[in-house]
Amino acid sequence: MYPTLPTPVPIPVHVPLVRQPMGILQSLNAARQNVLSIIPQIATTQPMVSGKTGKRWHMVMDPDAIRRILLDRLEDYPKSLVTKNLLRPAIGESLFVAEGAHWRWQRRAAAPVFSHRNVTNLGPVMTASAERAAERVAQSGNRAIDMADEMVRATFDVIGDVTFSDSGGFDRAAVHRAIDAYIDAAGRVSLFDIFGLPDWIPRPARLMSGGILKEMKSIADASIEARRRDGHAGTPDLLDLLLQGEDPETHRKMNTSELRDNLLTFIVAGHETTALTLGWALYLVAFDPQVQDRARAEARTVLGSRAARAEDVAQLPxxxxxxxxxxxxxxxxxxxxxxxxxxxxLGGRDIRPGDTVILPIYALHRSRLYWDDPDAFRPDRFADRKAIARYTYLPFGDGPRVCIGASFALHEAVIILATLLARFRFTPVPGRDPKPVMIITLRPQGGVWLQAEPV
Known part of the structure; x- marks a missing residue:
């Protein structure tokens, strides 16, 4: 008798990484469609990969080298021109883009805003949004739902409420439309950026988005000035906390344009990344019913039929x-x-001034060097977070520039996911798997279409 071969373990959708070197025009075309498609497959089996596509580049997956870039020599590795050219028109010299002393004072002023106490105080907003999302899912009946789109709505509700809680002078829908329009028009990598040409050379796609940005910034400026003038009662929201924020070393406070740029940064990052995480998490639990059943049992034990609250997060491991x-x-x-x-x-290789140093987080997180069955969905690998080697898992970056809103995002994601799993069983819609595509962020192209059955 022939031996029985093991049944292959199903693998969730993933990006096919490139196996042959690409020229500059081929790389540009691939990057405009999906930035992750330019990552070579060997980046998942090697600590470092180098090449030249218009200019010298190095993809770094070695934890010691990553630590050097993000911590030990942070000032010597600023964000690339490509990143700044993409984002500066929308969010100016905010925390995400600024470097050096200008970044440091803003970080010191904003850090208390995202303290554990303030995140917990904003928990009721997350709970209310989770409740509304569950109600909308319940109203869908037997129809398939694009849960990626639903999660964008839920997380934008949260960031809108915690940013401008009185909301009277803030047109949330207009800002949301403006953000999406800018990313659509300006977010694709420009050939000028690949060649590292300076900012003052116009990028055609971004020129078309100038009016959109002007409208978005004017809305935010008006809201900030109204809050300065009229104040606001109740639990301090994000705008209140930023208005009160002060650099403890210099006692400098943010002016209106600095507040606006950072608020827009928090609005974009504060809903987009959490919505994506939730959309992908729902795809994964629908992909693996056993994981979903276990998660539902935990959620129902803690919550019963109510929505999750900030104080429940520690009970939902x-x-x-x-x-x-x-x-x-x-x-x-x-x-x-x-x-x-x-x-x-880095990694035994010479780095020259002007070289582009790339941290392909997608490849790092799927590296055969650091993860068992890296393409498989196995939540239990995080049962002991201390066992995860530093600088091999970087969803929020690391070092001094680690994402300032990481705790906020994780609280929100656990609250919303637990609330939904306690009330619904999610199953995939056949033939409608999402496609992972990154332009600025890694989105599920085509949506996350699921059936939701009340439990």
Whole structure:
């Protein structure tokens, strides 16, 4: 008798990584369709890959080298021109884009805004949004639902309420439309950026989005000035906390344009990345019914039929593991890049000033060097987070520039996912698997279409 071969373990959708070198025009075309498609397959089996596509580049997956870039020599590896050219027109010199002293004082002023106490105080907003999302899902009946779109709505509700809780002078729908329109018009990698041409050379796609940006910024400016003038009663929201924020070293406060740029940064990052994490998490639990059943049992034990609250998050460890694993398999920022300012050596290779240094988080999170069965969906790998080697798991970055809103995002994701899993059983719609595509963030192209059955 022939031996029985083991049944292959189903693998969730993933990006096919490139196996042959690409020229500059081929790379540009691929990047405009899906940035992750330019990552070579060997990036999942090697600690470092180097090449030249218009300019020298290095993809770094070695944890010690990543630590050097993000911590030890942070100032020598600023965000790349490509990143700044993409985002500066929308969010100015905010925390996400600023460098050096200008970044440091803003970070010091904003850090208390995202303290554990403030995140917990904003928990009722997350609970209310989770409740509304569950009600909308219940109203869908037997129809398939695009849960990716639903999660965008839920997380934008949260960021809108915690940013401008009185909302009277803030047109949320207009800002949401403006953000989406800008990303659509300006988010695709420009050939000028690939060649590293300076900012003052116009990028055609971004020129078309100028009016959109002007409208979005004017809406935010008017809301900030109204809050300065009229104040606001009740629990302090994000705008209140930023208005009160002060650099403890210099006692500097943000002016209106600095507040606006950081608020827009928090609005974009505060709903987009969490919505993506939730969309992918729901796809994954529908993909693996056993994981979903276990998560539902945990959620129902803790919650019963009510919506999750901030104080429940610590009692939902398996739900949190699912979130962590979704962030590993589909990190919202699947690839980040830096520009080397000084000579260095990384992974035994010479780095020259001007080289592009790329951290392909998507490949790092699926590296055969650091993860068992890296393409498989296994939430239990996060049962002991101390066992995860530092600088091999970077959904929020690391070092001094680690995402300032990470705790906020994780609380929100656990609250919403637990509420939904306690009330519904999600199953995939045949033939409608999402396609992972990254332009600025790693989105499920085509949506996450699921059936939701009340339990």
């Amino acid at each position: 398996f739900i949190r593991m699912i979130i962590d694993e979704a962030l590993r398999l589909y990190p919202p920022a699947g690839l980040i890049s830096r520009t080397a300012l000084k000579p260095d050596r």
